[in-house]
Amino acid sequence: MTRVRIENLVRSYGAHAVLKDISLDIADGEFLVLLGPSGCGKSTLLSAIAGLDQVQAGRILFDDRDVTRLEPSAREIGMVFQSYALYPTMTARANMAFALRVVGASRAEQEERVRWAADLLQIGHLLDRKPGQLSGGQRQRVAIGRSLVRKARLFLFDEPLSNLDAKLRTEMRNEIKALHERLGVTFVFVTHDQIEAMTLATRIAVMDAGVIQQVDTPDEIYRRPATRFVADFVGAPAMSFLEGELVAPDRVRIGENTVAVPDYAWRSAPRTGSVVFGVRPERVSVAPVPGTATVAARLRGIEPHGADTLVWAELSGQRLSARLTPEAAAGLPQSLHLDFEIEGVSLFDPDSGARL
Amino acid sequence: MTPAGRAGRIGLYLFLVTTALFFAIPLVIVVLTALKDADEARGASIFLLPRSPDLEAFSKAWSSACIGRDCNGIGGRFWNSVVITALATSISLLLASLNGFALALWNLRRAGLVLGLLLVGAFVPYQIMIYPLVRMFAVGGIHQTLAAVVIVHVLFGLPILTLIFRNYYVGLPPELIKAARVDGAGFFQIWRLVILPLSLNVAIVAGILSVTGVWNDYLLGLIFSGQNWQPMTVSVASLSATASSGVPEQNVNMAATLLTALPPLLLYLLSGKYFVRGVTAGAVKG
Ligand SMILES: Nc1ncnc2c1ncn2[C@@H]1O[C@H](COP(=O)(O)OP(=O)(O)OP(=O)(O)O)[C@@H](O)[C@H]1O
Ligand SMILES: [Mg+2]
Numbered sequence: 001m002t003r004v005r006i007e008n009l010v011r012s013y014g015a016h017a018v019l020k021d022i023s024l025d026i027a028d029g030e031f032l033v034l035l036g037p038s039g040c041g042k043s044t045l046l047s048a049i050a051g052l053d054q055v056q057a058g059r060i061l062f063d064d065r066d067v068t069r070l071e072p073s074a075r076e077i078g079m080v081f082q083s084y085a086l087y088p089t090m091t092a093r094a095n096m097a098f099a100l101r102v103v104g105a106s107r108a109e110q111e112e113r114v115r116w117a118a119d120l121l122q123i124g125h126l127l128d129r130k131p132g133q134l135s136g137g138q139r140q141r142v143a144i145g146r147s148l149v150r151k152a153r154l155f156l157f158d159e160p161l162s163n164l165d166a167k168l169r170t171e172m173r174n175e176i177k178a179l180h181e182r183l184g185v186t187f188v189f190v191t192h193d194q195i196e197a198m199t200l201a202t203r204i205a206v207m208d209a210g211v212i213q214q215v216d217t218p219d220e221i222y223r224r225p226a227t228r229f230v231a232d233f234v235g236a237p238a239m240s241f242l243e244g245e246l247v248a249p250d251r252v253r254i255g256e257n258t259v260a261v262p263d264y265a266w267r268s269a270p271r272t273g274s275v276v277f278g279v280r281p282e283r284v285s286v287a288p289v290p291g292t293a294t295v296a297a298r299l300r301g302i303e304p305h306g307a308d309t310l311v312w313a314e315l316s317g318q319r320l321s322a323r324l325t326p327e328a329a330a331g332l333p334q335s336l337h338l339d340f341e342i343e344g345v346s347l348f349d350p351d352s353g354a355r356l
Numbered sequence: 357m358t359p360a361g362r363a364g365r366i367g368l369y370l371f372l373v374t375t376a377l378f379f380a381i382p383l384v385i386v387v388l389t390a391l392k393d394a395d396e397a398r399g400a401s402i403f404l405l406p407r408s409p410d411l412e413a414f415s416k417a418w419s420s421a422c423i424g425r426d427c428n429g430i431g432g433r434f435w436n437s438v439v440i441t442a443l444a445t446s447i448s449l450l451l452a453s454l455n456g457f458a459l460a461l462w463n464l465r466r467a468g469l470v471l472g473l474l475l476v477g478a479f480v481p482y483q484i485m486i487y488p489l490v491r492m493f494a495v496g497g498i499h500q501t502l503a504a505v506v507i508v509h510v511l512f513g514l515p516i517l518t519l520i521f522r523n524y525y526v527g528l529p530p531e532l533i534k535a536a537r538v539d540g541a542g543f544f545q546i547w548r549l550v551i552l553p554l555s556l557n558v559a560i561v562a563g564i565l566s567v568t569g570v571w572n573d574y575l576l577g578l579i580f581s582g583q584n585w586q587p588m589t590v591s592v593a594s595l596s597a598t599a600s601s602g603v604p605e606q607n608v609n610m611a612a613t614l615l616t617a618l619p620p621l622l623l624y625l626l627s628g629k630y631f632v633r634g635v636t637a638g639a640v641k642g
Contacts, residue, residue, distance in 0.1 A: 047534075050534075050538060052534050052537060052538070071537070072534075072537045072538045072540075073537065073538065073539070073540035073541075077538060078538070079534075079535065079538045081531040081534065081535060082531075083529055083531050085529060085531035085532050085534065085535040086535075087532065087535075087536070087549075087550050088554060089550075089553035089554060090553075098536070098539050098541070098549070099538075099539035099540055101549075102539060102540050102541040102542075102545050102549070103540055146535075146539070147538075150539065150540070
């Protein structure tokens with residue numbers, strides 16, 4: 001049970017700043033997912049929370065206790081690595097008991113805790129095997145088991161599922177979620193996979209280039225991305241972005257077309273001027289006949305995805321996509337009349353990328 | 357295969373065979389001579405096969421040949437060499453593993469500088485350090501003892517052995533250490549429980565290097581070991597310099613030489629596979 005507070009954390013390698021003044025508050029019992037592209041500093045931030053990496057400035061507090069200078073072992077954490085990092089010469093049992101062994105816990109206590117974790121993860125029958133004799137999924141379970149054996153107040157996961165195949169990944173995802181509910185302790189989970197982030201998180205922190213762009217619930221991140229980066233990174237197929245001009249606070253001109261944006265939930269003060277108009281593909285539909293709210297576009301391509309079909313269109317020289325049912329996408333004419341639902345629209349400042 | 361290719365192949369084998377012969381000739385002479393008796397060894401051409409080969413010379417070399425005034429053969433000195441080699445090798449392997457671990461996987465300040473110094477250490481001719489070491493041991497009161505000879509072997513072996521271990525450890529995943537740190541293990545616990553059990557292959561390579569180096573050494577043994585712990589190599593040299601009946605017994609000298617050279621030879625033959633594997637593994641990963 002730990003509330004984690006990160007204050008103005010800075011970490012750089014030489015001139016290369018990896019964490020730039022990171023502040024983040026993680027509530028007790030929360031499942032926080034750190035989401036971001038490769039190289040944005042997720043692992044570095046996690047290492048800092050774990051105490052594996054020294055930071056140059058800032059503080060880390062666990063329940064108001066400053067742990068910035070504490071060794072990892074003194075922080076009462078459990079950690080799972082992407083590469084599993086099981087000790088290759090030890091059996092699964094010895095791997096799991098390692099943390100208790102190094103502090104000199106009794107055999108009985110070691111055995112009891114290993115049993116408990118093994119039952120929880122259903123790996124009792126694997127305990128006498130060495131890591132080399134386990135499959136990827138089994139290794140991952142043992143690695144999670146190892147982190148559970150010590151009584152930890154905070155669990156850190158660094159892309160634990162990225163080495164598993166798609167099916168196993170879904171399975172382990174559900175197990176990790178169940179584990180979190182069962183243990184009720186704080187989880188911090190690093191991933192660059194947005195599906196993982198969406199399904200697991202109580203809140204997601206989206207990172208880019210050493211800066212946290214937004215911390216919010218998955219729903220909020222998806223529906224009201226705080227920056228253009230977040231809007232672009234979260235969601236597949238990705239949001240379309242069109243450059244335009246707010247001629248009035250409720251009308252965007254894109255080329256020769258004008259899109260009405262009535263009832264847009266402004267985050268900043270409503271304004272006019274140049275703007276980036278973003279729209280989620282599933283909130284774009286094709287109208288059979290031109291209406292007052294539709295805009296004219298040309299068909300540019302069709303991508304069937306099975307459950308739905310992505311339709312590429314060109315609007316005043318800029319591309320955008322619409323996610324339609326295969327039926328709706330069949331036999332579309334060359335010239336389309338597109339309709340945007342306001343719930344799928346986000347407006348961004350073209351310079352700062354911030355949501356308007 | 358084209359004619360040109362075949363000619364090239366033949367040339368290559370010719371070269372290899374000649375080279376092999378060149379290196380084998382001394383060994384052949386040693387073996388042939390050791391199997392002869394003293395007169396034959398002195399008289400006949402060194403390339404002739406022995407008329408009645410026997411192992412007389414070997415048993416004499418082992419147990420009754422005279423080294424100076426001491427006529428007990430080199431057998432006793434064999435055990436001196438074994439003790440010196442075993443002690444020096446096990447101590448230097450342990451220390452080299454520890455150093456290599458610290459250099460490769462522990463976030464050591466100035467690890468690069470230490471590494472550079474080690475490289476220098478590995479290639480400095482050790483003759484220039486002998487005199488200072490003699491003075492130091494004399495002051496410390498352990499000059500010409502077992503301790504002295506073991507210490508110098510460990511000192512001179514450490515740089516290269518540390519490099520070998522370090523290069524191997526650099527290839528290990530750093531998460532292993534991180535996981536152990538989160539689990540609460542300290543530096544020595546991680547080394548003992550996680551790293552040492554992983555070191556078997558590299559320890560075999562380093563061990564072979566160290567054993568042959570220490571066993572074959574002459575100079576350090578001559579200077580630092582003293583009479584009681586004189587290694588085999590030094591004894592063989594004294595043996596050949598001693599002519600008991602006024603005439604040199606070449607067959608006995610050769611037999612003693614062969615006995616001395618045998619352990620490292622056997623070691624190479626038995627462990628060549630590991631050796632090649634380990635050396636290349638280190639090279640690729642380093
Ligand atoms: N030891 C190091 N020395 C120098 N630069 C480093 C070091 N470790 C990390 N970096 C740099 O810090 C940046 C962030 O690395 P980090 O491992 O935190 O990324 P990440 O977000 O976890 O990426 P990934 O999703 O690929 O794991 C990268 O640009 C990386 O090159
Ligand atoms: Mg990472």
